[in-house]
Amino acid sequence: MSSSIISLVGAYWPAMVILVIILYVLRNRFSYNLHSTPGPFLNSISAAPRMISVWNGKSHLDDHALHLKYGPIVRVAPHIISISDLSAVDQIYGISSNFFKSDFWEPVRFYDEEGIVPDPLVLKDKTLHSRMKRNANNAYATTSLIQLEPLLDDIIERLLRVLDEAYVNKPKVCDIGEYLHFFSMDAIFALTFGNDLNFIEKGDKDGNIQMLQDSMRYLSVVGQSPWMHRYLKGNPYIDFLIGLFSKSSNGTILEQIMNIAISQRTKTLEDMSDDPDAPCTFLKRLLLNQQRNPKSITDRELNTHSFGNIIAGGDTTSTAMRAVFANVTQYPEKADRLVAELLEAGCDKDSIVRYTVSSNLPYLNAFIKESMRLHPSVGMMLSREVPQGGAMIGPYKVAAGTEVGVNAWIIHRDPDIFPNPDEFNPDRWITADASDLSRMKRAFFAFGGGRHTCSGQHISMFEISKLLPTLLLRYRTSWVHPNDYQNIDVSNYFFTVQKGVKVNLTSRD
């Protein structure tokens, strides 16, 4: 009997392989009821094209091309739909929406003996998420940040000193993009904990920034097929093996940052009793919240809030800063208009710009917003899962469990919302009539939307709207080669990090 089965398999195995492939293709093609959703055929039968696109770091360009070809709703993988439609923003992300965070985030969900480590960025549990967010709200508020301005000023001064000494009026090319990254890392450490790692002077000598970016690459690629995580870094043995060959084992850098968060909590508690008048950092404010109402926030949640700041606040803010800086360099006449606005508001080239002044300057704010429209720091869709019972996505009824999302990179280029979308035109934010402006604001998705809207957006605007005008008033900036703006390389591993923002700096007298 068994020998006849073996000979049968031996004779028909090619046909069986073909049958399995056909069944696999059919299953994918018709899964989640998505067979009539527009999109390339290959993407509907396998996640591989999507994973390759993400692996290459150019999925924002590929997705944009797909939307131009197929319209506002595109099936980019058997289980994933990318949407570029204003009404979908409310439907998927609105406060009362019941779409929740998808398993895209599984590769960066951490578990300990108590279960999932509660990081708001990745939580599916809406009740816990709302409580965590509510109880940290005041630490992210602008009023809390303003009293930390001296801390930020120290870091800005450090950066100016380094730039003055090494680059200004010297024939040496400045990789300002790198310095903006160092600045944003030092700034977020300082605002969160009260001290920083001095990336500005020491550089990234331990490769921490690179390791964080490697973790994002892992998330972006494996997040397209999250079940794979279990067989990769989600498996302790495999993770150990990967760690032997690469410095960027998922565990190392994220665990290191979590350890910093834990040790800083203890240190801040001690400092609070030694010096109650010390600046009220993010962490100190959370500890004060906890002392007032111990049930409102646990130690574990305190740790993940600080941890989340470092993970979510470095690449994002520096990417936005590089986008603004590149536009300042590319459009000198617009830069001159910014300078004129700053001088008229009483700023001068030898002082650090005050946040209360810069945050009220219309052209500066429009310039920053337009830079973030054309170059949002997050360049992949903010993935959510369709809830029980399925949902109508445009004209399509899609099944529960389908991953759906809007990508800022795409919706920010919708010509019906932003006419001449590829044109860098800060004035569109100033001259649009009320109804167009309201649509533009609703479509501005750089900080996400709804209940998961970026908690740290005021922190990043605080940093950006102080540092960039200060640099602008102090230095003239020019490209090293005429085509440098077009040649900036963008790698999109969730964060759209640019390489090659290199300039000559001269003092602005």
Ligand code: HEM
């Ligand atoms: C220009 C700078 C920034 C950009 C463009 C940005 C963008 C975003 C986006 C798009 C989300 C939504 C993710 C989603 O819905 O899936 C988000 C969430 C978040 N961001 Fe930011 N971010 C920036 C800076 C920061 C900073 C400086 C911090 C911390 C100090 C921060 C902390 C967070 C946190 C904690 C969340 C999770 C919020 C939640 O899920 O409720 N971000 N950010």
